[in-house]
Amino acid sequence: MSTAVDEDLHLEYRPFSLSLSAPLETANGTIETRDGYLVRIVDESTAGTPGDGAAPTPASEGTVGYGEATPLSGWTESGEDCADALERAQQALTVGGPEAALEAVDRQVAARHGVALALADLQASREAVPLYRYLGQETMVGRVPVNATIGAGSANDAVAAAHEAVDAGFACCKVKVGSRPLEDDIERVRRVRDVVGSAVELRVDANEAWTIPDAERAIEAFADLDVSILEQPLPAGALEGHADLRGEGVEIALDEGVLEHGIDAICSAEAADAVVLKPMALGGIDIARRVAAWVCEIDLTPIVTTTIDGVVARTAAVHLAAAIPEVPACGLATADVLAEDLGPDPVLLEKGAAVVPQAKGIGADGVWEP
Ligand SMILES: O=C(O)CCC(=O)C1=CC=C[C@@H](O)[C@@H]1C(=O)O
Numbered sequence: 001m002s003t004a005v006d007e008d009l010h011l012e013y014r015p016f017s018l019s020l021s022a023p024l025e026t027a028n029g030t031i032e033t034r035d036g037y038l039v040r041i042v043d044e045s046t047a048g049t050p051g052d053g054a055a056p057t058p059a060s061e062g063t064v065g066y067g068e069a070t071p072l073s074g075w076t077e078s079g080e081d082c083a084d085a086l087e088r089a090q091q092a093l094t095v096g097g098p099e100a101a102l103e104a105v106d107r108q109v110a111a112r113h114g115v116a117l118a119l120a121d122l123q124a125s126r127e128a129v130p131l132y133r134y135l136g137q138e139t140m141v142g143r144v145p146v147n148a149t150i151g152a153g154s155a156n157d158a159v160a161a162a163h164e165a166v167d168a169g170f171a172c173c174k175v176k177v178g179s180r181p182l183e184d185d186i187e188r189v190r191r192v193r194d195v196v197g198s199a200v201e202l203r204v205d206a207n208e209a210w211t212i213p214d215a216e217r218a219i220e221a222f223a224d225l226d227v228s229i230l231e232q233p234l235p236a237g238a239l240e241g242h243a244d245l246r247g248e249g250v251e252i253a254l255d256e257g258v259l260e261h262g263i264d265a266i267c268s269a270e271a272a273d274a275v276v277l278k279p280m281a282l283g284g285i286d287i288a289r290r291v292a293a294w295v296c297e298i299d300l301t302p303i304v305t306t307t308i309d310g311v312v313a314r315t316a317a318v319h320l321a322a323a324i325p326e327v328p329a330c331g332l333a334t335a336d337v338l339a340e341d342l343g344p345d346p347v348l349l350e351k352g353a354a355v356v357p358q359a360k361g362i363g364a365d366g367v368w369e370p
């Protein structure tokens, strides 16, 4: 049902293309560029009147909420489907308000992420609270722990990235594996362990690359190397296979499997110790928040990451992590993976932690003008 306030909401979106500073190699393919749509919803009921001849300012336009819809092949809908969905949301918002806009993008997760985030940012801005407080965190959170992300490149590249991570103060590194012979990957992880020392947490992400015997062999070696978490060793469909890999000294996290099965099935199959939550792939910050609350209840560990998003979605994911009590290190230190961004980054990285913005909403300003 539409209300007078809803009719004052207007959604706009514009395309963007961000190149990576270096392609990110994973076992599922190489990510070279991040193309998507920046979304904004303006509440014109709060618009002021600009002075004579003055250019419109954000205040004169009304309160604004920003969102980002950045599809990634294999994880979300295509770019084309995303754009079509945003077009539908634009119409639906004017006619039927926020609920109608979200319904119009129900099945296109990246588009839904863009719309839901713009609505959440708008509401948090109206309430003058940072997004993480709007997402339900009752106390002030200054920082969230983050992991360094090391791509599936050569052993020398992995060692160099690990050096850099330790120098920058990271206490957790996640190494991508699965795109080369298993023994080579084990050797890469061994060399990374040598470089980072025993105090740094090491995680490994195979992006579905392995068979059960491969994974068993990897876990045997990784347990000796004190790897804490192995992410998605088997194809997403293999719930029972993942369940069988648990309890051998390395915790099992599901990422692609979360999207394929959902939390209830993972829980019934006892298939994971931890789950990776990517708001862009789950369909929005609101959904990711609900999933995080649910997994905490059932003693699964939630790890927040992104699909290598621009500053709007990445900062929103930092807020999501800040809304989760005792969140472990999250995959949110990816700003450097991008060679360019949508605007200034409000999140400082300091000694392995992301400093959470305390301004109202997401806190990502200066992003609309290309
Ligand atoms: O979790 C991180 O450290 C960063 C994000 C990350 O690893 C990923 C982002 C996008 C696509 C994936 O290949 C990958 C992942 O599988 O987690």
Ligand SMILES: [Mg+2]
Binding pocket: 205, 207, 231, 232, 255, 256, 276
């Ligand atoms: Mg993963």
